[in-house]
Every structure is written in structure tokens, then in C-alpha cells.
Amino acid sequence: MPRQASTFAGNVDTLYLALWALTLVIMVIVTVALIYFVIKYRRRSPDEIPQQIAGAIKLESGFMVFMFIIFMGIFVFGAKVYFAQYRMPKTALDIHVTGKQWMWKFQHPTGQREINELHLPVGTKVKFTMTTEDVIHSLYFPDLRVKSDVVPGRYSYMWLEATQEGEFKIFCAEYCGTNHSGMGGRLIVMKPTDYQAWLAGNLNNLSPVDAGREKYQALGCASCHGANAEGGRCPTLNGVFASQVQLVGGNSVEADEDYIRESILNPAAKIVAGYPAIMPTYQGQLTEEELLQLVTYIKSLAPAQTDGISTNAPALSNNPSAGAPTLEGQGASNPDAFRANPIGATAPSGGGTSSTPGAGQSNGTGIRPENR
Amino acid sequence: MSAIDRTARDMPPATPGVKRIAEPRADERPGSNYLNNGYGWKSWLLTKDHKRIGILYLISISLFFALGGIYAGFIRLELLTPQSDLLQPATYNKVFTQHGIIMVFLFLVPSIPATLGNFLIPLMIGAKDLAFPRINLLSWYLLIIGAVFALGAMMYGGVDTGWTFYTPFSSTYSNTYVTATGIGIFVAGFSSILTGLNFIVTIHTMRAPGMTWFRMPLFVWAHYATSLIMILGTPVLAITISLMAFERVTRVGIFDPALGGDPILFQHLFWFYSHPAVYIMLLPGMGIISEIISTFSRKNIFGYKFVAFSSIAIAVFGFLVWGHHMFTTGQSVYAGLVFSFISYAVAVPSAIKVFNWSATLFRGSISYDTPMLYALGFLGLFTLGGMTGVFLAAIGLDVHVHDTYFVVAHFHYIMVGGTLLAYLGGLHYWWPKMFGRMYPEGWGRFSALVVFVGFNLTFFPQFLLGYLGMPRRYAAYPVDIPAFQVLHILSTAGATILGAGLVIPLIYLIWSLIGGPKAAGDPWMATGLEWRTASPPPTENFHETPVVTWNAYEYAPQEDMEVIGKTSPDDKPDRSSYSGA
Numbered sequence: 001m002p003r004q005a006s007t008f009a010g011n012v013d014t015l016y017l018a019l020w021a022l023t024l025v026i027m028v029i030v031t032v033a034l035i036y037f038v039i040k041y042r043r044r045s046p047d048e049i050p051q052q053i054a055g056a057i058k059l060e061s062g063f064m065v066f067m068f069i070i071f072m073g074i075f076v077f078g079a080k081v082y083f084a085q086y087r088m089p090k091t092a093l094d095i096h097v098t099g100k101q102w103m104w105k106f107q108h109p110t111g112q113r114e115i116n117e118l119h120l121p122v123g124t125k126v127k128f129t130m131t132t133e134d135v136i137h138s139l140y141f142p143d144l145r146v147k148s149d150v151v152p153g154r155y156s157y158m159w160l161e162a163t164q165e166g167e168f169k170i171f172c173a174e175y176c177g178t179n180h181s182g183m184g185g186r187l188i189v190m191k192p193t194d195y196q197a198w199l200a201g202n203l204n205n206l207s208p209v210d211a212g213r214e215k216y217q218a219l220g221c222a223s224c225h226g227a228n229a230e231g232g233r234c235p236t237l238n239g240v241f242a243s244q245v246q247l248v249g250g251n252s253v254e255a256d257e258d259y260i261r262e263s264i265l266n267p268a269a270k271i272v273a274g275y276p277a278i279m280p281t282y283q284g285q286l287t288e289e290e291l292l293q294l295v296t297y298i299k300s301l302a303p304a305q306t307d308g309i310s311t312n313a314p315a316l317s318n319n320p321s322a323g324a325p326t327l328e329g330q331g332a333s334n335p336d337a338f339r340a341n342p343i344g345a346t347a348p349s350g351g352g353t354s355s356t357p358g359a360g361q362s363n364g365t366g367i368r369p370e371n372r
Numbered sequence: 373m374s375a376i377d378r379t380a381r382d383m384p385p386a387t388p389g390v391k392r393i394a395e396p397r398a399d400e401r402p403g404s405n406y407l408n409n410g411y412g413w414k415s416w417l418l419t420k421d422h423k424r425i426g427i428l429y430l431i432s433i434s435l436f437f438a439l440g441g442i443y444a445g446f447i448r449l450e451l452l453t454p455q456s457d458l459l460q461p462a463t464y465n466k467v468f469t470q471h472g473i474i475m476v477f478l479f480l481v482p483s484i485p486a487t488l489g490n491f492l493i494p495l496m497i498g499a500k501d502l503a504f505p506r507i508n509l510l511s512w513y514l515l516i517i518g519a520v521f522a523l524g525a526m527m528y529g530g531v532d533t534g535w536t537f538y539t540p541f542s543s544t545y546s547n548t549y550v551t552a553t554g555i556g557i558f559v560a561g562f563s564s565i566l567t568g569l570n571f572i573v574t575i576h577t578m579r580a581p582g583m584t585w586f587r588m589p590l591f592v593w594a595h596y597a598t599s600l601i602m603i604l605g606t607p608v609l610a611i612t613i614s615l616m617a618f619e620r621v622t623r624v625g626i627f628d629p630a631l632g633g634d635p636i637l638f639q640h641l642f643w644f645y646s647h648p649a650v651y652i653m654l655l656p657g658m659g660i661i662s663e664i665i666s667t668f669s670r671k672n673i674f675g676y677k678f679v680a681f682s683s684i685a686i687a688v689f690g691f692l693v694w695g696h697h698m699f700t701t702g703q704s705v706y707a708g709l710v711f712s713f714i715s716y717a718v719a720v721p722s723a724i725k726v727f728n729w730s731a732t733l734f735r736g737s738i739s740y741d742t743p744m745l746y747a748l749g750f751l752g753l754f755t756l757g758g759m760t761g762v763f764l765a766a767i768g769l770d771v772h773v774h775d776t777y778f779v780v781a782h783f784h785y786i787m788v789g790g791t792l793l794a795y796l797g798g799l800h801y802w803w804p805k806m807f808g809r810m811y812p813e814g815w816g817r818f819s820a821l822v823v824f825v826g827f828n829l830t831f832f833p834q835f836l837l838g839y840l841g842m843p844r845r846y847a848a849y850p851v852d853i854p855a856f857q858v859l860h861i862l863s864t865a866g867a868t869i870l871g872a873g874l875v876i877p878l879i880y881l882i883w884s885l886i887g888g889p890k891a892a893g894d895p896w897m898a899t900g901l902e903w904r905t906a907s908p909p910p911t912e913n914f915h916e917t918p919v920v921t922w923n924a925y926e927y928a929p930q931e932d933m934e935v936i937g938k939t940s941p942d943d944k945p946d947r948s949s950y951s952g953a
Binding site: 146 | 705
């Protein structure tokens with residue numbers, strides 16, 4: 001049994017041991033029955049024909065139902081353990097992972113990068129946002145009982161909470177080519193204070209948000225989406241993350257990481273209603289890491305706090321209210337809202353040149369266009 | 373008395389009330405059989421006789437198996453030490469890939485259906501041949517052409533994608549002979565499709581008078597279910613492999629996201645075939661076990677219809693569980709739950725079979741002949757293999773053990789402990805029928821024990837390795853987890869024993885062709901139609917079309933069967949175990 005170094009480990013091990021106990025019981029029953037029959041009913045004379053025995057529907061059906069109930073029990077147990085792993089925590093330390101033949105690259109939210117080595121604080125929820133530059137990999141921490149495939153062209157997520165300090169193995173579990181078995185390293189789980197100290201000693205990188213902002217300017221995104229992502233010829237990006245985006249053709253889509261990624265790499269795939277399809281593709285101009293930074297930057301662009309209303313449906317857009325701020329609400333998804341405004345008339349606000357604050361903060365008021 | 377020298381003359385006198393069983397026919401022209409009907413190479417390579425084609429398959433897949441086994445030996449030797457010292461990682465990757473491709477596509481899929489199924493299905497249902505003898509021969513040639521491509525690719529430099537060919541590694545990144553191997557698998561797949569087609573048509577249209585569906589041996593039922601999967605599943609594999617090769621050659625985006633494709637789509641398509649394919653490999657083995665258990669305990673199969681329909685249920689449900697190979701790919705949690713649920717549903721018919729086989733032994737007359745030892749070994753190993761499948765179907769646990777040696781161990785328990793043992797058992801059981809010679813019984817029992825011990829020592833440690841976190845397909849593994857190496861050494865030691873246990877039958881079976889005592893038409897006192905003709909059978913199987921008046925496994929009239937849990941004296945046996953109309 002490997003060490004139990006995460007909050008999942010106990011449950012997974014319990015399930016594992018319970019299943020071995022069940023297997024043992026079944027194996028003992030089958031083996032003992034077989035050995036008993038084989039000895040007790042061994043052939044006594046070469047020509048004997050034993051009394052034939054008919055099958056029994058009731059016995060068979062009973063057995064079927066019995067086995068089905070046992071299996072359902074295991075199914076529920078397994079599903080419960082899985083749900084805990086599947087539900088992402090709301091707040092967590094966000095680690096970016098990029099797989100590459102044959103190394104793991106990690107980046108901390110404060111910008112520190114590591115290759116094949118990862119430092120994490122104990123007792124803290126950590127969420128991994130992962131992708132790969134080439135083939136499918138799978139990030140696997142056996143002592144923490146977590147694993148997730150890392151698939152090119154999309155983001156995979158995984159979370160964990162380490163419960164034990166120490167050094168643990170990192171493996172790549174999905175076969176990825178020649179040096180597959182060399183694609184691993186060390187996970188170092190340390191006290192949160194030590195983690196902070198470790199971070200402080202490695203302050204030579206921009207945070208992903210800042211790096212993403214630099215990319216945003218360098219790649220010319222600002223010329224259409226606005227210097228502060230307030231929109232222009234193209235939709236605003238403020239607060240677009242996690243919102244419902246209205247598309248040409250009447251569909252809407254939730255703007256998650258994969259949507260943003262696709263819109264950068266293949267803008268023609270989903271056109272926001274009310275905008276011309278003028279964006280060029282950025283396929284091939286960005287590494288996966290840079291792409292992750294851009295996505296992180298766009299995620300950090302929150303809507304204006306003061307008028308965070310839900311505009312999921314066009315009908316609601318005429319009814320702005322200074323309700324409680326919500327991450328969901330923003331105007332970018334509402335084409336009507338934009339049409340009612342000359343470009344730039346209401347945005348940006350006077351403080352538009354102020355640098356965008358870090359993740360999770362508002363970037364000023366008045367940026368989100370309203371139709372009145 | 374050994375069964376070897378029993379002939380028609382010294383068959384036991386029929387017990388009063390027992391219908392005559394399984395006497396060889398007395399009217400055979402002495403000496404004329406399918407083996408001595410022509411000796412030239414044309415009489416073999418252009419034969420349309422299903423029995424000769426079965427023998428062609430037997431020889432070819434034995435060679436493939438030997439080659440795959442040699443690759444397995446290299447894998448086990450390499451893993452004796454944590455470093456990749458015997459083989460470079462690049463070589464190791466080719467070795468495990470080629471082990472997998474040969475064993476799955478060239479050995480396990482054709483193994484039982486194409487050899488024993490081909491040989492026995494017409495005999496069992498009282499037909500002269502399969503429905504399409506020429507297509508049957510074509511199937512063999514397709515397998516050989518496929519093998520030429522696949523093995524040729526291996527000789528020219530090999531392939532390193534794993535037998536699963538996951539994209540985009542296979543379609544974009546691998547610099548090995550992926551396309552040629554893909555063509556080989558594509559062509560070999562058609563061999564499988566045509567065999568399945570042939571079986572289905574034969575079983576539907578060529579049964580002898582009186583051979584109703586519920587008088588058919590369970591071996592035939594299992595092959596019917598297998599053929600359904602072959603016909604419905606294999607084309608999907610052909611499509612998938614073609615698309616992968618197409619993307620590789622033309623760079624049109626299908627699976628590679630850099631070209632606009634979806635790598636997970638490949639996995640869906642691949643497992644849509646490859647999970648049912650596991651049942652292509654396993655179901656015929658289950659058919660063999662039903663025959664052996666009945667014959668060597670001289671009992672009717674307990675719950676005949678439950679066993680027959682469980683094969684069909686497995687074939688149908690088997691198509692609905694492919695997503696359980698993809699729990700960690702980030703597929704939707706609800707899809708995961710549904711796939712997990714159906715995976716448990718498919719475990720129920722397998723459990724039914726084990727239950728019925730065990731119940732058949734109850735109050736039987738059990739002999740310890742070689743085929744029976746293999747069948748008993750199958751029961752134990754398949755139960756453990758099946759139960760560890762239950763581990764893997766539990767999503768929360770699968771996340772940890774997916775892509776580790778736990779999966780490797782589970783798969784080999786089913787494929788080696790299940791299919792290979794059943795195949796060896798079946799080969800021994802029908803060897804006298806196929807070649808008219810008995811093998812040395814003592815050596816047979818000895819090798820069955822050696823295989824059983826070697827197998828367990830090879831693969832049981834891999835369950836523990838997997839839970840410790842040892843990923844599969846690793847050429848090298850960490851030195852600082854000492855348990856890894858200890859378990860790998862145990863596994864390699866077991867593989868040595870297993871290898872030896874497999875060489876012994878190779879020697880004595882070949883020897884028996886010349887030196888083995890001549891076998892009677894029915895050396896085992898079995899009930900099937902195939903035992904009522906000579907050993908080896910004449911070219912046309914039966915000199916006259918048999919008329920079947922008895923039920924499957926009818927050692928005694930069905931009306932005289934004892935009823936379990938009888939409440940009143942005139943309780944009749946219920947229909948689940950009646951075979952016949």
C-alpha cells in the first residue's frame with residue numbers, strides 16, 4: 001500500500017480493501033466449492049453416469065438479483081469516491097501544468113516555474129489546469145491517488161489536497177513515446193510557511209496574469225478588444241469568463257477555458273452574435289504556456305462590480321439593476337447592448353488606462369456597455 | 373482404465389433408461405479421413421475443407437503465439453532491473469507494442485474461433501462444412517496477408533505506439549511503421565468479419581435435422597454471440613485504424629488537435645471495438661469450458677438456457693461499456709457513471725456462468741483429465757480476473773489504478789488465465805478428434821499444473837505493483853521504491869515457469885501426432901455430435917446426414933432429472949435447464 005498523502009487516499013484505499021475483502025470471500029467460496037466437489041464427486045468407476053440434475057429458474061434468478069445488488073453497492077461506493085475527486089473546489093491554489101515529450105512543466109500563480117519538480121503546501125486545496133504541447137500525457141501522483149489525462153487541444157482539470165509533508169513521485173501514466181518512463185519527477189509537499197518562503201526565493205518570473213497581459217498587448221489583441229479589454233470592433237473580454245455568450249445563429253455557449261482557447265486558436269469556430277468574423281487565428285503563434293497565460297489573463301478580467309447583472313437573455317438587458325455583483329453577469333454576451341452604443345461611447349471609464357488588477361478583482365467601473 | 377484404448381466395442385452397456393450415448397459409428401470406411409485425403413501442398417493451401425482450414429489456422433496462430441511469447445520474455449527480462457539496461461527505451465516500447473499487437477490481433481482474436489470453432493461448428497451441428505467454404509479459405513489468407521504487413525513492419529523497424537494506437541502519438545508523433553501495421557490490422561480484421569459471417573449463416577441454415585437451437589452445444593452458442601460482435605464491431609476498428617493512417621499520411625485533421633481533430637474521438641472509436649473484442653477473445657473460451665465441464669463431470673450443464681443467453685447478453689452489453697477505458701480522459705462525469713453502471717451489468721452474466729459451471733460439478737462424476745484441469749484452472753482465474761474487473765469499474769478506484777500494472781494484471785488474468793487456458797483445454801479435449809491420436813496424459817496434467825502455477829506467479833504480483841503506482845509501459849522504473857523490483861522479479865520468475873509450462877505441450881502434442889496411441893471416436897464418453905463420427909473425421913464429416921433426436925448434454929433422459937428444491941413429488945424440471953425445443 002503506498003503512502004496516503006491526500007484527502008482522497010483514505011477513501012480510495014477503503015474501497016480497495018473492501019473490494020479485496022469481497023473478492024477474498026468470493027474466491028474462497030468458489031475455490032472451496034470446486035475443491036470439495038472435485039474430491040467428493042471424483043469418478044469412482046470409468047463408466048458411471050451420475051444422476052442428472054435440472055437447473056432451477058428460481059435459484060438462478062435469485063443469484064442474479066443477489067449479484068446485481070452487490071455490484072450496485074460497489075457502483076455507488078465507487079461513484080461517491082469519484083464525485084469527491086471530480087468536484088472542483090471554488091477557491092484553490094491554481095497550478096498550471098504543461099506536458100511535453102518528456103517533461104512536466106509547472107507554473108505557480110505567482111509566476112514561479114518548475115520542471116519535473118513541484119512544490120506544494122500541505123493542507124491546501126490545489127487545482128491543476130493542464131494541457132500538453134504534443135501527445136496525450138497523464139499526470140499521476142500515486143501517493144495522492146490522483147491522476148488525470150492531459151490532452152492536447154483542451155484543458156483538463158484535477159484537484160487535490162495533500163495531507164502529508166514529504167517527497168512523492170510524479171509519473172506520466174499515459175504512454176507518450178520513447179522516454180515515457182523518464183517523464184516524471186518529485187512532488188515536494190511542505191508546510192505553507194515553507195512554501196511561501198520557497199516562492200519568495202524564486203521571484204524571477206511574472207505571474208501568469210501579468211505575463212498574459214503582456215502577451216495581450218504584444219499580439220495586438222488590444223487593437224480590437226480594447227486596451228483594457230473593454231471591447232471595440234470586437235466584444236469586450238471583461239467578465240466574459242464563466243458567462244453565457246450569445247452566438248450567431250442563436251446558440252449560446254458558456255465561456256470556459258476551452259472556449260477562450262478555441263476563440264484564440266480558431267476564432268471562426270464560434271462567432272459572437274453582433275460582431276463581424278474578423279479575428280485572425282493565432283494557431284501556431286503561441287506556445288501552450290503562453291496560451292495558458294492569455295487565458296488566465298482573460299479569466300482575471302472581472303466585470304464591473306457595480307452593475308453585475310445577469311444578461312443571459314436579451315430580454316433582461318433592458319432591465320439593468322445595480323444588484324449584487326455576480327461573476328456571471330456581464331454585457332459582452334448581449335449583442336443588443338452593444339448595438340445601442342457607438343463604439344467606445346461608454347467605455348472605457350476615465351480610469352481606463354489604469355493597469356488591470358490581479359485575478360478576481362474588478363478592473364474599474366463603467367467598462368461594461370449598457371444600452372441606455 | 374484410461375480412456376485411450378476405449379473403442380466402440382468396449383463402451384459400457386447402456387444403463388436401463390439411459391439413451392444410447394456417443395457411440396462412434398460402425399460404418400466408417402476404415403482409414404479414410406480428412407487428413408489423408410490428399411497430401412500435396414495444393415490439397416492444403418487450396419482446401420475448402422473447414423477442418424483443414426482449421427489446421428492451417430492452428431499452425432499459423434501457434435507461430436504468432438510463439439513470437440508474441442518471445443516478445444513477452446524480453447519484456448519480463450528487461451523489467452528484472454529498474455534501469456533500462458537490456459533494452460533501450462525505444463526498443464522496449466517496440467517490444468511491448470509488438471507483443472500486444474501480435475497477441476491481440478494475430479493470436480487471441482482468431483485463436484479459438486478460427487481453429488476450434490472452424491473445425492468443430494459444422495461437426496457439432498451436423499453439417500458437412502461451413503456455409504461459405506471459399507470465404508472461409510479467404511479468411512485465412514486475409515489473416516496471413518495482415519500478418520505479413522504487421523510482421524513485415526516489425527522486421528523493417530517496428531512500431532512503438534502501443535497496441536492501442538492512441539492519437540495524436542500514432543498519427544503525428546511516432547516515427548515508426550504505424551501505417552503498415554495499421555494496414556495489417558485492417559486486413560486481418562476482415563478475416564475476423566468473414567469468419568463471423570460464415571459462422572452466423574452456418575448456424576442459422578446448416579443445422580442437421582432435429583438440431584434445434586436449444587439442442588446446440590453451448591460452444592456453438594458462444595460462437596454465435598462472438599460472431600455477432602465480430603460482424604458489428606470489427607468494421608468500426610477498420611474505420612478507426614484507416615482514419616488514423618489517413619491522417620498520418622495526408623495530414624487531414626481527424627484526431628490531431630493541431631490539425632483540428634479530436635484525440636479523444638479516436639479513443640471512443642477504438643474502444644467501441646476493442647472492448648467488445650475482449651469478448652470476442654473470451655466468449656469462445658467460455659464455450660469450451662461449458663463443453664469440458666459437462667463431459668468430464670458427465671452432467672448436463674446446470675441452467676443450459678441461462679448459460680446460452682448469458683453469452684448473448686455479454687455480446688450485447690459488451691457494446692455499451694467502452695467508456696470505462698476512458699474514466700480519466702476528462703469525459704463527462706455522467707457518461708462515466710453510465711459506463712460504470714453498465715460495466716456492472718455486464719458482470720452479472722459472467723457471474724451466472726461461473727455459478728452454473730460450479731453447480732454442474734455438484735454430484736457429478738468428475739475426472740482429472742488434462743482438459744478438466746485446464747477448465748478448473750479457468751474457473752478460478754476467471755473469477756479472480758472478473759472480480760478485479762469490478763475494481764476497475766468502480767470509477768473512484770479506477771482513477772488511481774488506471775494505466776498501471778493493475779490493469780495489466782487484470783487483462784492478463786482474463787486473456788491468459790481465461791482465454792489461453794480455455795484454448796489449451798479445448799485443444800487437449802478435441803486433439804484426439806482433430807488428429808485421431810491421444811497425447812500423453814501424465815505430461816498433460818503436469819503441464820497444466822505448471823502453467824497454472826507459473827501464470828499466478830507472473831501476474832498476481834502485478835496487481836500489487838499496480839496499486840503501488842507502477843505505471844504500465846515503463847522501460848525503467850524508480851530504484852528508490854524497492855517493492856517495485858521485488859515484485860517485478862517475482863513476475864519474471866513466474867513468466868519463466870509459465871514459458872516452460874507452455875513448451876511442454878508443444879513438444880508432446882507434436883510427438884503425439886506420430887507416437888500417440890490411436891484415439892477412439894469418442895474417448896471421453898462425451899455427448900456432442902462431433903464425437904459420434906470417427907477420429908479424425910472423414911472429409912465430409914458424416915457419411916450420412918445425422919438426425920438429431922437427443923438434447924444437448926443428455927447423459928440421461930431429461931424427464932428423469934432430479935429437481936432441486938422440489939416441493940411436491942410431481943414437480944417437473946423447469947424449462948431453464950431443458951434443452952431441446
